[in-house]
Amino acid sequence: MTDPNDAADPTEALRAGLEDYELDESDISLLDAAPEDLPGADAGPLPVLAVVGRPNVGKSSLVNRILGRREAVVEDVPGVTRDRVTYPATWAGRSFTVMDTGGWEVDVAGLDARVAEQAEIAVELADAVLFVVDATVGPTSTDESVVRLLRRSGKPVLLVANKVDDERGELEAASLWSLGLGQPHPVSALHGRGSGDLLDAVLEVLPQTPRERLGPVAGGPRRVALVGRPNVGKSSLLNRLAGSERVVVDATAGTTRDPVDELVELGGRTWQLVDTAGIRRRVHQTRGADFYASLRTQAALEKAEVAVVLIDASETLTEQDTRIISMVVEAGRALVIAYNKWDLLDDERRHYLEREIERDLVQVQWAPRVNVSARTGRHVERLVPALDTALESWDARVPTGRLNAFLGELVAAHPHPVRGGKQPRILFATQAATRPPRFVIFASGFLEAGYRRFIERRLRETFGFTGTPIEVSVRVREKRRGRPGR
Known part of the structure; x- marks a missing residue:
């Protein structure tokens, strides 16, 4: 088996084969872009x-x-x-x-x-x-x-x-x-x-540089949004991590309305934590102050790099919990799931929680899980390695040679099913962006959603990507007319 690290020549051969297919300007710019020029690279912020x-x-x-x-x-x-x-x-x-x-x-x-x-x-x-x-x-x-x-x-x-x-x-x-x-x-x-x-x-x-950057700032503290439904303990966790009562905590749900930014020392480094308002059922079902609180929470999430979704482990998982997790994934942010109030669980509740996680959170099995108690401080120190893992995956880039060697072996072992007498062929792939990792596959025909999910699972198995969503898109390109195939 060829070492993926030595796949530069096969990659160039694959790219040369693409000349037989109809490519537009965006295809060519994507293929010719240097890694540092791609979205998500450490470039200056744009307004x-x-x-x-x-x-x-x-x-x-x-x-x-x-x-x-x-x-x-x-x-x-x-x-x-x-x-x-x-x-x-x-x-x-x-x-x-x-x-x-x-x-x-x-x-x-x-x-x-x-x-x-x-x-x-x-x-x-x-x-x-x-x-x-x-x-x-x-x-x-x-x-x-x-x-x-x-x-x-x-x-x-x-x-x-x-x-x-x-x-x-x-x-x-x-x-x-x-x-x-x-x-x-x-x-x-x-x-x-x-x-x-x-x-x-x-x-x-338009200013030369943005008022505030969406995502990371070179050399600045990593931005972490604490999100979850009302009264799951977001403000309590922020106070525990900060080591003081920075945020008002009350048993009444909805105490926090505006996102609260705090610089906190964790693991010997400075982090910017954002405590947000609890996200209620659906924004369009809220009114007045709650509506704008939910709106600002979503905006705070967009400005973050990683989200810690707090879930009340002492209660049954709700549709709100899964919807908030989906919101983080759709925003393309790294994800850590923290099960709070762990000190309140007995053996029976832990058993049922595991079953709920298997049933309701199967789509985010890749997210690091931390069991904590904001009230007692139990295991809150485990958040730092989980955040580091998620952010490292969020920033990760797979070299084009390794990616195409991986896909070549994958397709040889598990080719796309034949549909209507045709079998689409994967021509070439490249990573188009980081934060989160986005992959573009050039193919001779449509790849079924099930096969794209299969590719995503194998990407995770091979390259990790623990704690980050990844996106796999397909560009179908037909052969140029009048040119013989190679």
């Missing part, structure tokens, strides 16, 4: 520009115009974009991050409320905001409500009057002065009219 507005005002079209390529999904139907999605962008030699968001509605429920919540978090995380309004419709009551929220944020806001295709449209855009955000910037995201002037204005309000 964040959030693009927000009502549904179907052209936010994603504007994002594509800013990027100079079609990245965001665009469709003439409200609600196509639901989550926050970030893209790297460059204008006039300056780089920044663009955050696309779903349509922002007020006083809505269900999925629409979730979308609005994501937009509010985007504003919380941004350094500047583009507020997009449909100039052909004019200002609406929803637009006016969004303006009030934007003013409260204190962030620089540029008002974008979209769908201005001619001089008549510019006259219609003038009505947007009534929103009180200053001069509207008339653009046509579809045709590009006015986009250059808008980007020049963006660079004037």
Whole structure:
């Protein structure tokens, strides 16, 4: 068997074979990028520009115009974009991050409320905001409500009057002065009219470096978010780790409303711990202060590198517990699960807890587990090695040679099933990012979800990745027409 460490030549041969397939610019940039240039590498932080507005005002079209390529999904139907999605962008030699968001509605429920919540978090995380309004419709009551929220944020806001295709449209855009955000910037995201002037204005309000970085700061303390449902002991754990009563602790659930940052010495190093408000059932089911507390908790998680999810081991695992863990995974943060109040468990409860973990947390078996008691201090020192393990995995990079040698052996032993008389072939793979590790596989056909999960399991078995989510995506590329296969 070939040593994966000596796989440089086979890797180059695999890459050469890719020339027979249709590759676009993003494929080539991914394949040619040096490890230090890939997302997650130790590069300087970039400022964040959030693009927000009502549904179907052209936010994603504007994002594509800013990027100079079609990245965001665009469709003439409200609600196509639901989550926050970030893209790297460059204008006039300056780089920044663009955050696309779903349509922002007020006083809505269900999925629409979730979308609005994501937009509010985007504003919380941004350094500047583009507020997009449909100039052909004019200002609406929803637009006016969004303006009030934007003013409260204190962030620089540029008002974008979209769908201005001619001089008549510019006259219609003038009505947007009534929103009180200053001069509207008339653009046509579809045709590009006015986009250059808008980007020049963006660079004037966007700082050279972000107000606060999402994730790690080179040489700074690692950021740890303490998250969990109300009254599981997050504030008690922070006080125990800090060695003093830094945070108010009360038996009443919901005592903590705003995230509380504390620099704490653990294991001979400084860590930045963030105590957060307890996350209740669903954000759109909360009201008033609880809603904004949950919102700030999610924003605090986005700014962290690793999350310690506290679970009350003395009580039955709940849907809230599993949902909070899923939220950490979806945010791409390293994960440690701490079972608190361990001193209250008897043998029977421990037996049932193990069964609950096997049943309900099977998808995160890779997360380090620590059994602690914030009240007595039992085993809290075990959090540090668990955090170190999770963060090391979160930062880990697999050399391209090792990765392709691993996949070659895996596919030889367990080929993809034949479907419809066809069997997709894995052509090449590379790690596209760290924090968390993201892998891109180039294949000649669609890889079934079950087979992708199989690859993920084997990646964990071979390379570890204890304590971090990993993502495996597939780019299907067809052979170039008119060229013989090799």
